Amino acid sequence: MLDVIAAVEGSTAAIGYGLAAIGPGIGVGLVFSAYIQSTARQPESSRLTLPYVWIGFAVIEALALLGIAFGFIWQGQL
Amino acid sequence: MLDVIAAVEGSTAAIGYGLAAIGPGIGVGLVFSAYIQSTARQPESSRLTLPYVWIGFAVIEALALLGIAFGFIWQGQL
Amino acid sequence: MLDVIAAVEGSTAAIGYGLAAIGPGIGVGLVFSAYIQSTARQPESSRLTLPYVWIGFAVIEALALLGIAFGFIWQGQL
Numbered sequence: 001m002l003d004v005i006a007a008v009e010g011s012t013a014a015i016g017y018g019l020a021a022i023g024p025g026i027g028v029g030l031v032f033s034a035y036i037q038s039t040a041r042q043p044e045s046s047r048l049t050l051p052y053v054w055i056g057f058a059v060i061e062a063l064a065l066l067g068i069a070f071g072f073i074w075q076g077q078l
Numbered sequence: 079m080l081d082v083i084a085a086v087e088g089s090t091a092a093i094g095y096g097l098a099a100i101g102p103g104i105g106v107g108l109v110f111s112a113y114i115q116s117t118a119r120q121p122e123s124s125r126l127t128l129p130y131v132w133i134g135f136a137v138i139e140a141l142a143l144l145g146i147a148f149g150f151i152w153q154g155q156l
Numbered sequence: 157m158l159d160v161i162a163a164v165e166g167s168t169a170a171i172g173y174g175l176a177a178i179g180p181g182i183g184v185g186l187v188f189s190a191y192i193q194s195t196a197r198q199p200e201s202s203r204l205t206l207p208y209v210w211i212g213f214a215v216i217e218a219l220a221l222l223g224i225a226f227g228f229i230w231q232g233q234l
Binding site: 022027 | 164167168175179181182184208216219223231
């Protein structure tokens with residue numbers, strides 16, 4: 001009997017989020033590594049550059065979190 | 079009986095957005111890391127280079143957001 | 157008889173987490189490598205930059221751990 005044709009199960013949203021996390025994982029790492037290196041070199045600049053660490057972190061991390069949101073949306077659950 | 083044919087569910091739009099977010103995640107990280115490092119090194123240049131941070135951020139992030147828009151369009155929902 | 161058509165089995169959540177671990181793997185490596193290099197160069201800066209190592213590590217690692225959580229969620233197990 002033909003009871004199982006596709007044994008791979010789950011949602012494409014899991015693959016989508018996995019892909020969407022690659023770029024932000026590297027990008028946020030670049031932002032923090034730049035801040036660590038420049039703060040070690042010029043400690044007096046740490047207050048000047050800190051806001052851009054948080055802005056950069058936020059806009060990059062948002063790309064991965066959008067992957068979660070649209071994973072639900074494109075599954076038709078939202 | 080043929081009761082299950084496709085157990086993987088969801089839309090390819092989720093995979094498409096995931097792929098579209100890889101590049102912008104790295105690219106926006108490069109822009110902010112360059113701004114943090116150059117502002118720490120030459121604090122007097124921070125006003126001169128800031129507009130290009132926002133322009134670069136906008137045009138790079140647009141690539142990922144286009145992935146959302148065309149995800150809906152190619153699904154036939156728009 | 158046609159008793160097996162698809163011999164590949166498992167869940168897309170495994171592929172999703174595998175992809176989600178690529179970026180954070182590189183990103184956390186960038187953060188720690190920046191801290192090691194800048195601490196070696198300016199040992200007096202090690203206390204100043206250490207908090208950002210932990211913050212950066214936490215927010216980047218979270219991207220991969222979200223891939224585990226949403227793997228379960230999108231399978232319909234949670």
